Amino acid sequence: MSLLVLWGVSVLIFAIARVIPGNPARVALGPNATQDQVDALAAALYLDRNILVQYAFWLRDLMRGDLGRSLYTNRPVTQDIAEFLPATLELIFLAAMLMIVAGLPLGILAARFRGRWPDHVIRVFSLLTVSAPSFVWAVALMLAFAYFLPIFPIAGRLSEAYSIPRVTGFLTIDTLLAGNLHAFANALRHMVLPAVALSLSGIGQAARLTRANMIETYEKPYIEMSQAYGFPEGRIARTYAFRPSLIPSLTIIGLDIAALLGNAFLVEAVFGWPGLSRYGVQVILRKDLNAIVGTVLVIAALFLIVNIIVDILTVLLNPRIRLGEARP
């Protein structure tokens, strides 16, 4: 099923990439190249063949794990992606964690104090956070916490003073592998502002959604019963109302993580974060077809993986599905 969707994505992206006006070989080589050179490159990229043949060749290469060469970096696209992807994954992982650990409790709080001031404050907060693109939050956070109050570094992933051998590409892991705790703290400090900027709108959405689901659950008779028994409100919220409400939230959190993948494009641009998204923007601006197709395909694959994980979690959390009694 997911594979089918991924194949559909590959067709879609390939189709988009090949409607490009002008000859990509000419764009890559620049105006000074001779016609022979352009023709040779076009032949090497199968650009002279019909589009179905091009797709077939591309799909064959993809099966071998070959996404072609980037005309911008002149390296295999897979190598580029392997270099830039960890930085983005690291950022997105932290942002997703923030989204969950801040968004869900806020939603629970709003539902418990429904109609009273914490609810209103959280409502306005969530509406505000989803009302500005993440690059605006990035600029605001940078101005406030890197320039005005110089608490966090302005840009980059790690101060130049540290040199950490690249093992996994995840700086938080590499610094620990190198046993350098100062560098680890430094890398973490670099991640805070971009991750917060990235996660703000997700926090708002997660909070609103959890609130709505909690309120729906609160209207169920079994909650009323536990209230009648005089169970403490905090325990009702945490134990009885939260878990069933989490299931619909999870699906949307999956979608929000997808939005993080897109918004990383904006945040990485502001903070000079050397990740896949910044690479994506570079290759898009240079009309580097293989790299565009490869980048989008990797992002779509990531998105599908996130959704599969969400599906699995949903099953684990829902005893009705887990025990095979009924579908949701």
Added chain:
Amino acid sequence: MKRAAFILASNPLTLLGVLLVSLVVMAAALADVIAPFPEHRGAVVDFVNFNKPPGGDFLMGTDVVGRDLFSRILYAYRISLLMAVVVLAIAVPIGVTLGLMAGYMGGRWEYGLMRVTDVFLSIPPLVLALSILGVMKPTLLNGMIAVTAMWWPWYTRLVYNITRGEKAEGYVLAAEVTGASRAHVMFREILPNCMPAIVTKMTLDAGFVILIASSLSFLGLGVQAPTPDLGSMVAEGARYLPDQWWLSVFPGLAILIAVFGFNLIGDGLRDILGGDR
């Protein structure tokens, strides 16, 4: 209607939303009248007044070539609103029609249409628009095409879900029994029951289209200079942080105000109409 007006009046946040959106619409419509320097929306250079901080003649300061930021923001609102109107005017009818077809006709239609929708929805929205713009010239029109291409599937999915539920309702069966055509059942019987959800989503989306459009132009893939656009103004201004902070802060604030306004109204509508979720 009376009830709606009552709820509206009793909800100060929704009223604030109406106020903000009217302000933005007025600012865009009356830009020629309000803007202190209407000519600054184009490629004007005034080196006497460059990099002026907010205050005096320049309410929000001037940019690096001496153009009044306030005037440029007013004109940028025109682009943002135009974008929202055009994108929704194209994406919503397409998405809704396909959703009705997939939900009501079922079978192969349902399978085919929903798989295509899944494909579109499994690329993060911004990334899809980016890759479309990546291969086309970054112009206002292409920006609209790119954003529209990523927007319709959401309406298809929304309407599809409602239609599947409504299909078995008595009124639909009644219409079918009296020999109504498929088109009649879809557009005259089922569609009105989808309207509350669609209207709510459209209001919220008006804000989100502005947000996405500004994101695209922030990355240099939207409206090109010298036409003022909120996203590209933030991008341009971010290069002069922290000294010329006003260059990125005010356009950013302008986006926030417009989108916040639409979100407040949409949120209120959701309470009134039920809407999605």
